[in-house]
Amino acid sequence: MSNETLNWTAVCKVGDILPGTGVCALIDDHHVAIFRLGTDTFYAIDNIDPRTGVSVLSRGLIGNLGEHLVVASPIYKNHFDLRTGACLEAPEHSVRTHRVQVEGDEVLVALS
Amino acid sequence: MKIILVGHGMVGHKFLEELQQHQIPGAEVTVLCEEARTAYDRVHLSEFFSGKTADDLSLVAPGFFAESGFKLRIRSRAAAIDRRARTVTTQDGETLHYDKLVLATGSYPFVPPVKGHDRDQCFVYRTIEDLEAMKAAGAISRKGVVVGGGLLGLECAKALRDLGLETHVVEFAPRLMAVQVDDDGGRILREKIEALGVHVHTSRNTTEITDGMTARHRMVFADGSHLETDMIVFSAGIRPRDELARQNALAVGARGGIAIDDHCRTSDHDIYAIGECAAWRDQTFGLVAPGYDMARITARHLAGQTDAVFSGADMSTKLKLMGVDVASIGDAHGKTTGSRSFRYVDECKQIYKKIVVSADSKRLIGAVLVGNADEYGTLLQLALNGIALPTEPEFLILPASDGKAKPGLGPDALPDSAQICSCNNVSKGQICTAVGDGATTIGELKACTKAGATCGGCVPLVTQIMKAEMVKRGMAVNNHLCEHFPYSRQELYHLIRVGGIKSFEDLLARHGSGLGCDICKPTAASIFASCWNDFVLQGELASLQDSNDYFLGNIQKDGTYSVVPRMPGGEVTPEGLIAVGQVAKTYGLYTKITGGQRVDLFGARVEQLPAIWEELIAAGFESGHAYGKSLRTVKSCVGSTWCRYGVDDSVGLAVELENRYKGLRAPHKIKFGVSGCTRECAEAQGKDVGIIATERGWNLYVCGNGGMKPRHAELIASDLDKAALIRLIDRFLMFYVRTADRLQRTSTWRDNLEGGLDYLKAVLIDDSLALGAELEAQMQHVVDTYQCEWKTAVSTPEVRQRFRTFVNDPQPDARIVFVKERGQIRPARAEERDHATADSMTV
Ligand code: SRM
Ligand SMILES: Cc1cc2nc3c(=O)[nH]c(=O)nc-3n(C[C@H](O)[C@H](O)[C@H](O)COP(=O)(O)OP(=O)(O)OC[C@H]3O[C@@H](n4cnc5c(N)ncnc54)[C@H](O)[C@@H]3O)c2cc1C
Ligand code: SF4
Ligand code: FES
Numbered sequence: 026m027s028n029e030t031l032n033w034t035a036v037c038k039v040g041d042i043l044p045g046t047g048v049c050a051l052i053d054d055h056h057v058a059i060f061r062l063g064t065d066t067f068y069a070i071d072n073i074d075p076r077t078g079v080s081v082l083s084r085g086l087i088g089n090l091g092e093h094l095v096v097a098s099p100i101y102k103n104h105f106d107l108r109t110g111a112c113l114e115a116p117e118h119s120v121r122t123h124r125v126q127v128e129g130d131e132v133l134v135a136l137s
Numbered sequence: 138m139k140i141i142l143v144g145h146g147m148v149g150h151k152f153l154e155e156l157q158q159h160q161i162p163g164a165e166v167t168v169l170c171e172e173a174r175t176a177y178d179r180v181h182l183s184e185f186f187s188g189k190t191a192d193d194l195s196l197v198a199p200g201f202f203a204e205s206g207f208k209l210r211i212r213s214r215a216a217a218i219d220r221r222a223r224t225v226t227t228q229d230g231e232t233l234h235y236d237k238l239v240l241a242t243g244s245y246p247f248v249p250p251v252k253g254h255d256r257d258q259c260f261v262y263r264t265i266e267d268l269e270a271m272k273a274a275g276a277i278s279r280k281g282v283v284v285g286g287g288l289l290g291l292e293c294a295k296a297l298r299d300l301g302l303e304t305h306v307v308e309f310a311p312r313l314m315a316v317q318v319d320d321d322g323g324r325i326l327r328e329k330i331e332a333l334g335v336h337v338h339t340s341r342n343t344t345e346i347t348d349g350m351t352a353r354h355r356m357v358f359a360d361g362s363h364l365e366t367d368m369i370v371f372s373a374g375i376r377p378r379d380e381l382a383r384q385n386a387l388a389v390g391a392r393g394g395i396a397i398d399d400h401c402r403t404s405d406h407d408i409y410a411i412g413e414c415a416a417w418r419d420q421t422f423g424l425v426a427p428g429y430d431m432a433r434i435t436a437r438h439l440a441g442q443t444d445a446v447f448s449g450a451d452m453s454t455k456l457k458l459m460g461v462d463v464a465s466i467g468d469a470h471g472k473t474t475g476s477r478s479f480r481y482v483d484e485c486k487q488i489y490k491k492i493v494v495s496a497d498s499k500r501l502i503g504a505v506l507v508g509n510a511d512e513y514g515t516l517l518q519l520a521l522n523g524i525a526l527p528t529e530p531e532f533l534i535l536p537a538s539d540g541k542a543k544p545g546l547g548p549d550a551l552p553d554s555a556q557i558c559s560c561n562n563v564s565k566g567q568i569c570t571a572v573g574d575g576a577t578t579i580g581e582l583k584a585c586t587k588a589g590a591t592c593g594g595c596v597p598l599v600t601q602i603m604k605a606e607m608v609k610r611g612m613a614v615n616n617h618l619c620e621h622f623p624y625s626r627q628e629l630y631h632l633i634r635v636g637g638i639k640s641f642e643d644l645l646a647r648h649g650s651g652l653g654c655d656i657c658k659p660t661a662a663s664i665f666a667s668c669w670n671d672f673v674l675q676g677e678l679a680s681l682q683d684s685n686d687y688f689l690g691n692i693q694k695d696g697t698y699s700v701v702p703r704m705p706g707g708e709v710t711p712e713g714l715i716a717v718g719q720v721a722k723t724y725g726l727y728t729k730i731t732g733g734q735r736v737d738l739f740g741a742r743v744e745q746l747p748a749i750w751e752e753l754i755a756a757g758f759e760s761g762h763a764y765g766k767s768l769r770t771v772k773s774c775v776g777s778t779w780c781r782y783g784v785d786d787s788v789g790l791a792v793e794l795e796n797r798y799k800g801l802r803a804p805h806k807i808k809f810g811v812s813g814c815t816r817e818c819a820e821a822q823g824k825d826v827g828i829i830a831t832e833r834g835w836n837l838y839v840c841g842n843g844g845m846k847p848r849h850a851e852l853i854a855s856d857l858d859k860a861a862l863i864r865l866i867d868r869f870l871m872f873y874v875r876t877a878d879r880l881q882r883t884s885t886w887r888d889n890l891e892g893g894l895d896y897l898k899a900v901l902i903d904d905s906l907a908l909g910a911e912l913e914a915q916m917q918h919v920v921d922t923y924q925c926e927w928k929t930a931v932s933t934p935e936v937r938q939r940f941r942t943f944v945n946d947p948q949p950d951a952r953i954v955f956v957k958e959r960g961q962i963r964p965a966r967a968e969e970r971d972h973a974t975a976d977s978m979t980v
Contacts, residue, residue: 037944045680046687048944056952059944062652073952078967079696080952084684088654091620097655099684099692104655 031124031135039130042067047083047096050134057123057134058083060096060107067127068107069134071120074098075112082120140439141225141235142168143215143381148412148428149241150176150196155436157205164439166207167233169225171214172264180425180560180591185268186296188822188838188852194265218385220405237407237439240382240395241432244375244413244423249284253346258353258368262293263375271370275300278367280352282306284343285372286313291458293372294335298459299855305336305364307356309373312339317454317465321482322507325489329461329508338364377414377421390416399446401435409435422450425591426559433562451521451559455506455513455594457895462510467520468493468503476502479531483508490534492516499525506534514598522555548598548605557598560591565602572606579603580888593893600891616878619656622649626804626879630664639669641681659683660879663766666802667874668915670922672929673802674936685764688940689926690746693739695953695964698746700726700738701763702753703799706773706791706811707734716756724749727961733770733808735761740962742949747937750927759799759925766880767802768809771795772820776813776830783813785830790859791819794828797863800923801870801916804877804886808842822850825883826866831855835862839869839897840887848884853898864913868901871912 036050036059047060049072056072060083072080077100085096085105093113095104104113105120112118124135138161142149145168156166170176177194185194202209216228218238226232246261248254258274261267275281281297283290286308297304306313312323313330327337342359349355349365357363377394381387388396388404394416401409412428413421422428427450437445455464471478475496482489486508493503501519506512512534519526519533527533551557553566563586576582579600583589589596616625624632629648638644641661645653653661662681666673673682674689685691690698702717709717717736721728724745726738741749750760762768773791777783791811801807810821811828821827827838827850834856841850854865877886890896899905930936942950954970955962 041944043680043939045677049942051943051946051948056943056950077694078952079694080950081684081692081696084687084692086655086658086681086683087652088621088658089652090654094652095654100694100696102655 033124033126033133033135035131035133037132039127039132042132045087047085047087049080049083052134052136055136056080057136058096059125059132059134060087062087062094062107065127067125067132068094069123069125070096070105070107070110071123073120074100074103075118075120076101076103076115138164138236138439139234140164140166140237140239141215141233142166142239142241143225144241144243144378144412144414145170145172145176145209146241146243146412147176147179147196147425148243148432149239151429152239152241152411152432152436153201153205153207155433156439157207159436159440161440166205168207168209169213169215169227170209170211172266173212174265175209175211177265179263182262182265182268183292183296185265186272186299188836189849191265193849215381218381218408220385220408223407235407237409239435240403240408240410240414241412241428242378242381242414244377244421246371247374247376248371249343249373251343251345253354254371256346256354259346260368260370262289262296262370262372268296271296271368272300274368275302278302278353280305280366281368281370282356282364282366283370283372285374286310286337286339287316287372287374288314288454288456288458290372291330293370294330295459297368297370298333298335302368303336304334305338305366306330307341307343307358307364308337308339309342310339313337314463314465317469318463318505318507319470319491321480322463322489322491322505325482325484325487325507326458326461326463329487330459333459333461335459375413375423377416379414379416382410390421391419392416392421394419394421397431397447399448400438400443401431401447402438409438411435417447417449420449422452424450424452424454426450426562429560430562451517453517453520453559455510455517456592460895462506462508464504464506464510464513466504466513466517467501469505471503473502479534481531481534481536483536492530492534494526494530498530501526501530501533504534514595518551518555518557518598522552524550548602551602557602558586558588558591558595560595561587563588563599568599568602569606572603572612573610577603577607577612578889579891580885583888596893597891618660618879619654621645621651621653621657624648626660626664627876629660630667630875633661633664634668639665639671640677642677653681655683656879659686659766662686663802663804667919670800670919672924673926674930674933674939679936679939688743688746689750689760689764689930690741691764693964696950697739697953697964698741698743699763700741700746700749700753701731701735701761702758703761703795704735704758705795705799706771706788708773708788708792709735713756713758716753717758720749720752720756723752725955725962727963731763733763734772735770737763740955740964742942742953744941744947744949747931747940751931754925754928754931760927762800762926765802766805767800768795768798768807771798771809771811772824773811774813774818776811780813782816783830784832785813785835787811787813787819787828787830790828790835794863794866797920798866798870800926801874801919803870803874805880805882807870807873807883823847824850826850826869828862834858837862837865840883842882842884844882846884851887851894853894854902864909865901867916868909868912869897871916872897872900872908875912 034052042061050057058072059069072082084099087096094107110120110122176196214228215225217226224232246263281302282305283294286306294306345357352365353367355365379395382395390396395410397415411431434445453466471493478493480491488508491505504516555565571586589599617623658681721738726740731737771791771794773788776787808824809826810819810824812819812821813830823841823843829836837854838850954965956965
């Protein structure tokens, strides 16, 4: 899919996300977790933790487990791969990933 | 088959536990227990004086009798046996039939038949009742004498000294511990004991006890001298309780005791005898381990397994008497023909070590260690397993000097059958198997094998074997924090403190790899806080916090947070209560009194937190750190201010302590309790730090907890004034912060400290690591740099603005839905939430 056909939404400024943390954005009733790794790498996944149905993944700690870049859900610490959305502990609880890009100092997200 | 057990002491109970394992079909077991309570740990009896209760000492697991179906008769003494009718008659006149009878009647303390031995305030040292009586007498006495300078006598002397008495030991033989220790060792031991303030009188034969002039009693000795004292405890040896055997013409040993064969059967094969009352080859055993052996063998024999035989016991002992190490192994006196010895004496440090080797110098047959018994484990294994000695055996006991490493005994040198824990008969092989089954800490090994759980003497060796086995199995002996740091938490703490490291980026660059994870980030954040105490949500530190710490609240199942304002010591003014109530009302929060004597407000959404806290702060409240691995609460009872029994102001102290340590980040949460008297209404002995007021100051208990595995705290110091108390708590907390593993509460930490409570006391009280001043200074830094995290958070705009549900929309999370129950909100269940509309939300 090319950039033109995606529906990009500006959600916040780069400076609104502290490096090494995440935020949640509301896009068309959809809860999206956006993470900032280091200063200029961003990932977006669903914010709702499938195991509990609670909208919290953006509040998890991020890091890596082996090859996987992950966020740990704050509720039961299950890990989600930021690049694929796969739940490492229980694949049936995987989430969707979304596109993020930065234009100037705007963070834009396109739902997949 | 009807089995009757006479005597429910240590060995009797071990027998029941073994019997239960065998599940003999049709067995009906009745236990006659003479004492007022079921079996308890006599080996640790003296700990009754340092705060252990009868319940703590109990050996009987809750529900044991209900589960096993064994019938128990308390306060029921077997008065007579009729061997022909196979019946036992109790002192109440009840007659019970048996098919097999097991006698486990133990010993009684021997009291020399001197005139006046039965005067008031004369005691023996054997049962909990004896100790209760001694305690009562100690309270009205100034001076106390122990008759007998053996193992038990010295233990008893320590108890008297701890009761605050001027303590004397009177011994008939020319030296202390005559059985285990030789003349030179006895001399060093005596000097050490005297240095501790106990008066020792050897070669004294008491002839009479009469009225004293300056004290209650006067003891008159054969040499004409005398000694006056208010109380006397006889500890002059024990005698087997073999009276039932004697009445019934069962064979007895040459020096007393019920004679038994290798299967523990008496001369009547339907009657067994085990423990201290039994004599095997004319020998009785005054230690618990051989008794446990007999218990196992008898249970097996009753179950039809006749292969198990009793083959004597090793009487080696190691103990700490008033902080002095004393150990004796095998032929300590070198009585074996042709044996030769090596000795090392250091009169400055007061250390004496001797080993006795066989005529050909190839085997170790005995040893005596006084003042330092570090080599006990190695020497005992060399002796027990007949392992060939190195060519220069003297180096086994000489202090290590450079170039010449001490010949240790690697665990590999031991055969699998080597008995490592003699108290519980655990072999090296069993320890290795347990490691294979997943026990990888000393605490877990104790729980599953019992190795190390009784006298504790074998713990260093058990630890070595465990570690060696883990290496062998390719298990990570490493306690590395996670894949990002090849260090334990303790090592990481050290690297951070010594390196002055203040950021995770720097820590990762210098000592780690990768990006970090949800294990190492919060750990590092906690260590940074313990060391430097900067605001936890400042800059990069914020990104390391576990999500509860990040939002300074505990996340609940629906993604809302709880709000717990600190109420030091559980004290709160009416105005404070009203303010809390008002906040709860304004924001529609669920209100509950916690188990920690304060109020918890539930159901706050992320974006509401700063405003809620702003109101609480305005009313004088601070963060309660309910979310942090840090000091939680200091529970108090009302104390002397109001309570008619209170002896000191427990609330005042609790408030002061809570204010001192609030905010301290630690490996796990920390809870305190302060009680105003021994009734202990604040449950201080169930806390990490527990304090109980006494007539003379404060008693300090450490390393207790409730929770999943409740555990009583242990007394480490008594009658402290407040300054000394605070100094000791400073040291304790900082030492814990420095050395514990991640998420290790103080009790597990203490269980895994090699050397246990004694080691902890040495470090904290005797300052054996010379760390005291440093620990105190580090704590003072934390105290001086305290800030209320919520206050800083609400007044720092860039931090405050992070408390939002959506970065791009001010509306609340519509998925959070509450319903009412008992007049308050609660999170809607899934099915309730699906029906609810956004309107039903409480805003
Ligand atoms: C609120 C409270 C229950 C209540 O309504 O009374 C509570 C609530 C929680 N406790 Fe607790 N505990 C509360 C008192 C206790 C007590 C009682 C006490 O402190 O006297 C204990 C046993 C005593 C002890 O800790 O030694 C207790 C033993 C635990 C444990 C088990 C700890 C252990 O070592 O076994 C956990 C789990 C853990 O920490 O790993 C736990 C964990 C929790 C957590 C944090 C579980 C979680 O992650 O969500 C709960 C959330 C707290 C919140 O949202 O505010 N809570 N918890 C109590 C808050 C006390 C306070 O004022 O801060
Ligand atoms: C202060 C102290 C410290 C010790 N320290 C150590 C140590 O460090 N290491 C070590 O190995 N050992 C130690 N011991 C010794 C250890 O406690 C004993 O070896 C152990 O208790 C023996 O167990 P037992 O069951 O044979 O006797 P006991 O534990 O004495 O039990 C015998 C029970 O039988 C009951 N009884 C007797 N006659 C009758 C009857 N006719 N009817 C019904 N009941 C009856 C008695 O009341 C008693 O309860 C210590 C002992 C004491 C007192
Ligand atoms: S006992 Fe369990 S359910 Fe109850 S508050 Fe504590 S952690 Fe929560
Ligand atoms: S030898 Fe006593 S506990 Fe192991």
